[in-house]
Amino acid sequence: MRVIAVLNEKGGVGKTTTSYNLGGALAISGKKVLLVDIDPQCNLTQFCGLKPNDNFPGDKTINEVLLDQISAKEVIVSRNKNLWVLPASQKLSDTEHIIYTKLGRELILADAMQDCGNFDFILIDCPPSLSLLTINALCFATEIIVALQPEPASLVGLAKLLDTYGKIKTRMNKDLEISGIVCSMVESGKLLHREIIADIRSKLGDRVFQTVIPRRVAYTEASGQGKLINEYRPKSDETKIVANLAKEVIKRKRK
Numbered sequence: 001m002r003v004i005a006v007l008n009e010k011g012g013v014g015k016t017t018t019s020y021n022l023g024g025a026l027a028i029s030g031k032k033v034l035l036v037d038i039d040p041q042c043n044l045t046q047f048c049g050l051k052p053n054d055n056f057p058g059d060k061t062i063n064e065v066l067l068d069q070i071s072a073k074e075v076i077v078s079r080n081k082n083l084w085v086l087p088a089s090q091k092l093s094d095t096e097h098i099i100y101t102k103l104g105r106e107l108i109l110a111d112a113m114q115d116c117g118n119f120d121f122i123l124i125d126c127p128p129s130l131s132l133l134t135i136n137a138l139c140f141a142t143e144i145i146v147a148l149q150p151e152p153a154s155l156v157g158l159a160k161l162l163d164t165y166g167k168i169k170t171r172m173n174k175d176l177e178i179s180g181i182v183c184s185m186v187e188s189g190k191l192l193h194r195e196i197i198a199d200i201r202s203k204l205g206d207r208v209f210q211t212v213i214p215r216r217v218a219y220t221e222a223s224g225q226g227k228l229i230n231e232y233r234p235k236s237d238e239t240k241i242v243a244n245l246a247k248e249v250i251k252r253k254r255k
């Protein structure tokens with residue numbers, strides 16, 4: 001089972017949109033996929049067409065799983081063929097304070113997911129900060145995908161993120177790998193974007209996915225309607241691009 005944390009300490013860079021549609025594309029290619037929302041903003045949960053704090057079995061979410069009140073299996077909902085969701089609630093930000101006092105606080109998610117069932121991929125959509133929730137995701141994950149918008153400030157953020165990754169790997173999760181960096185919201189007509197992507201590729205080589213996610217309004221329209229891009233525009237470029245990313249992710253088998 002590959003557990004991928006989709007990460008960036010910045011918000012608004014396309015983490016949630018990418019996790020969601022990548023999950024959809026992996027599911028279409030026949031993989032069993034679980035999307036995990038661990039962000040108190042609950043955007044992934046909303047994109048899946050679920051309302052935070054509503055519509056879930058007994059109103060329970062990952063929040064109660066982290067509080068050890070219910071098992072992950074009981075909270076996971078089916079989204080469509082091969083795709084499941086572990087939804088979040090806004091209460092997660094309070095929960096973060098509660099679990100802060102617990103013994104082994106970084107390992108609560110990993111522990112709670114032990115009996116979540118069998119999936120080929122678990123994709124965790126992380127909050128836009130290096131919070132205890134994110135560290136929990138990183139301690140459970142086998143891999144990281146960094147979603148990055150090609151802006152000058154992103155390079156500074158990326159260096160900090162790689163440093164954090166190094167610390168987590170040495171101190172807490174020695175098996176954690178960086179499976180890749182995906183550039184999103186790319187405007188290929190912008191020279192600056194092309195230059196920054198070339199710079200990132202020259203520094204990080206094949207860790208950077210060949211596929212880049214362009215800035216296209218269809219992605220926002222789809223998730224706004226609770227649809228995956230492959231449901232909203234099945235035959236579009238936007239869908240093919242995410243399918244290509246999924247192929248690259250599948251190819252990057254763990255060493």
Ligand code: ADP
Pocket residue numbers: 010011012013014015016017018043128184185186213214215216217219220221223
């Ligand atoms: P994050 O999870 O990093 O905060 P989101 O995925 O929520 O980022 O995206 C932030 C906003 O940008 C949302 O309104 C989303 O619809 C939009 N967005 C995300 N990816 C794209 C894209 N490739 N093209 C256009 N808009 C995008």
Ligand code: MG
Pocket residue numbers: 012015016017039043125126
């Ligand atoms: Mg998000």
